Amino acid sequence: MSSSPPSPPAAATPDEPHNEGSKLRTFLGILRKFIGVTDLASVRFSLPSQLLEPTPNLEYWTYLDAPNAFVAIGTSDEPLDRMLEVIRFWLTKDLKYAKGKPCKPYNSCLGEFFRCNWETEDNAPRINTLDLQTPTAPGSSSSSIKGAAANLKAASRSENSSSSVSLSVPQHGTPSDEAGPLLRISYLTEQTSHHPPVSAFHVTCPEKGITARGFDQITAKFTGTSVKVLPGEHNMGIFISLEKRNNETYQLTHPAAHLGGLFRGTLSVSVSEMAYITCPDTKIKAILHYVEEGWLGRTTNKIDGVIFKYDPENDDKTRVQDVPDEDVLARLSGPWKEKVVFSLGPRPMVCLPALKSILTWEILTLFCPVENCSR
Template identity: 75%
Template sequence: MSSSTAPSATSSPATDAPDEPQTEGSKLRTFLGILKKFIGVSDLASVRFSLPSQLLEPTPNLEYWTYLDAPNAFIAIGTSEEPLDRMLEVIRFWLTKDLKYAKGKPCKPYNSCLGEFFRSEDPKNVGFANRWLFAQCNWETEDNAPRIETAELNGCVSGSEKGSLRSLKVPPKSDKNESTVSLSVPKHGASTPDKKPIRISYLTEQTSHHPPVSAFHITCPEKGLTARGFDQISAKFTGTSVKVLPGEHNMGIFITLDKHGGETYQLTHPAAHLGGLLRGALSVSVSEMAYITCPETKLKCILHYVEEGWLGRTTNKIDGVVFRYDPENDTKTRVQDVPDEDILIRLSGPWREKVVFSLGPKPMKSVSPEHQYTIIDIAPLHVASKILPPEDQQLPNESLTLWGGVTKAIHAKQFSKATDLKVELEEKQREKAREREKNKETWQPVFFEHVVGNGGKPDLTDKGKQVLERAQQGDWSMEGIL
C-alpha cells in the first residue's frame, strides 16, 4: 500500500481565488445551525461530523492543546522545601495553564486522527491511518518566578530575612483595597541576568480515535519535574451554550516532583462553557469544581469556579481553600464542607484577571488588603511560543505538513478548498478505521504503553523516553527510534 501524504495546494478542484468574505455574525449563525442538529445528543465529542473550514482555527489539535502557556510557572513547582508552599506553586501553575482563553478568543482546532504526524517518519510505508499521530515540542523559559514562603508572609522569620518580602512589594496604587505583595510569575521572555534558560520537553500522541483520547508527557529534568495524563473531552449543546467536561478517561494532570521523593499532585478539570452563541459574541466561562490533591503531603485544594453572579452576569470568579485531608477518606468536595480548623489557605478572585490568597481560615472579605497576597496576575502575561522542529526537517506526514494545505487555504480565505482538503483527510482516516475493524486489528500507541487506563497516568515506552531525551538535547532526529 502506498504512502499517503497531505494533498498539495493544487490537488483540489476548488479555485485558488479567495472566497467571498464571511462576517463573524454569519459564521456564528452557521455554527449555531450545525449545533441545533445535535440538541439532545449526550456527547458531541463522540459524534462524527465535520465543521466547515471557516469555523476552524488553522492549527492541528495536538499542537494547540498544551498546558504550558506560562512555562516559567511550571518550572517553579517544587522550589520550596515546605509542603504548603509547594501546593501554592502548583496552584499558581494551574491558574496559568489556560492563559490562551483568558487572553485570546475561543476557537476550534483541527480534529486529531490516527495517522497524522507532527514529528515522525514511516519506516514500514504502511499507509495513512496505520501510522500514528503525535506532537513534540520544547519550551525554553526563565527561572524567574517569585519564591513562595508562607512562613515569611506570616511574620514567622527574623527581620533580616524579610528583605526578600519587601522586594515583592508592588508599586503603590490608588486603590487601597488591593494586595500589596505579588507572587505572580513575570511574563514569558522577561530577562533573568546570569541565568540560562531552562528547557521543557513535551510529547503527546493520539492513543484512541473513538473515543478521541490523547496521552501526554512533559519533562524538565533540570528541575526534576514531570507531568502526564490523558486528554479527552465530553461536550453537550444545551440550546444556548456548549458545555464541555473531561471525558471518562481524563483523570486530570499528574505532576511528579522527583526532588521531593516522587511527591505527586493530581489536578482535575472543571466544566467549561462556550457561550454567547445567541448574542453573536463567543466567550468561555468555567463552572463547578477543580481539585488538586497530594496524598504524600495530605494537602488538598478545592477551587470553586463561580460561573454567574447577581442577575446572571458572568463573574469568572474563583473561591478556594487549601486544607489538610485524609487520602484514605477523601470526602470533602465543596468549599463549605471543609471545617475551619483544617483550612490553611483561602483563595479568591477572577481567574481571567487576578487571584489572591490569605493565610488561615478567616473569610477573605474579613482579611485586610495587606494580608491578601497575589498568586497570579494575568494582565501582563502572554502565551509562550513553542520551539518546533525546523521546517526543513519536518517530514511529509507531520502534523504541520499534513494539514499544511488546509492551513494555507484558510489563511488565503479559500474556505471551499480548505473544506474539501479537510474532508478528504478525514475520510481517509475513516476508511483505515473501517479496515482495522474488518481485520480485527488493535491499535497500539508507539510512544505510550497505554491507550487509556492506568489510573489516568500513561507510561512512556522506550521509544517515547528516547524521543524526550533527544528533545532535551535539542535533537529532533528520529533515526534509530522509528
C-alpha cells in the same frame, strides 16, 4: 477550415470573506440539530472549513501558556508553598482563553503526534508563606496570584505594617539578570484513540526533576444556549511528579467549561463547578469552586477556593463549605482571568457582619443535636 474565436476567460471572483458573525450563525445552525445529544464528541459530523482554525488539535491543547510557572513547581521546602506553586501553574495553563478567542482546531488522526521544546527562564519569585505570617489575627495576611497575561502577583499586607512582598511571574521571554541559565521543557503528545478521541501527553523538565502526564478527552453537550464541556471517562486530570521531593505527586482534575455567547455573536469561555488538587504525600488538598454567573447572569470568572489538610484514606470533602476551620491552611478568591487572592488560615469571624447567617445561627447549630436538625 474556420475556427471560432476563443471565449474570453471567466473573471475570477474572490471568495466572499466569512466574518465572525456568519461563522457563528453557521455553527449555531449545526448545533441546533444536536439538542439532547448526550455527547457531541462521540458524534461524527463535519464543520464548514470557515469554522476551523489552521491549528492541529495536539498543538492547541497544551498547558504551558506560562512555562516559567511550570518550572517553579517544587522550589519551596514547605508543603503549603509547593501546593501554592502548583495552583499558580494551574491558573496559568488556560491563559489562551483569557488572552485569545476560542477556536475549533483540526481533529487529530490515530497515531498522530506532536512534540516541541520550550527554553524558559526560572524567574518566578519564590513563595514563602512563613514570611507572610504575622502575629495578627489569622487570615490578616493576604497574597494575590494574577492570571492574566502570565503576570502573577502576590503581596502580603498586615494591619500593623504597610510593607508588601511582590511575588510576580514575568511574562515568558522577559529577560532578567537573576533568572540564571535557561531551562528546557520537553513536551510530547500522541493521539492514542480516534473514537472516542483520546490523546496522551508527557511533559518533563529534567533539570528541575518535574514531570506532568495524563490523558486528554472531553465530552460536550449543547444545552440550547451554550456548549458544556466536561472531562471524558479517560481524563483523570494532570499528574505532576516532583523527583527531587521524593516523587511527590499531585493530581489536578478539570472543572466544567462552557462555550457561550452563541446568540450574541461573541464566543467566550467560562468555567464552572469544581477543580480538585490533591497530594497524598503531603496530605494537602485544594478545592477550587468556579462560580459561573453573577446575580444578573453575567459571567464573573470568580474562584472561591480552600487549601486544607486531609486524610487520603478518607477523602470526603468535595465542597469548600465542607472543610472545617481547624483544617484550613489558606483560602483563595478572585477572578481567575485577572487576579486570585489567597489568605493564610481560616476566614476571620470578626470580618463578618453581625447579621451574617453563619453568625446568626451558629449558637443554635452548636447546641442542636444533629439527629434533631431535620425535624
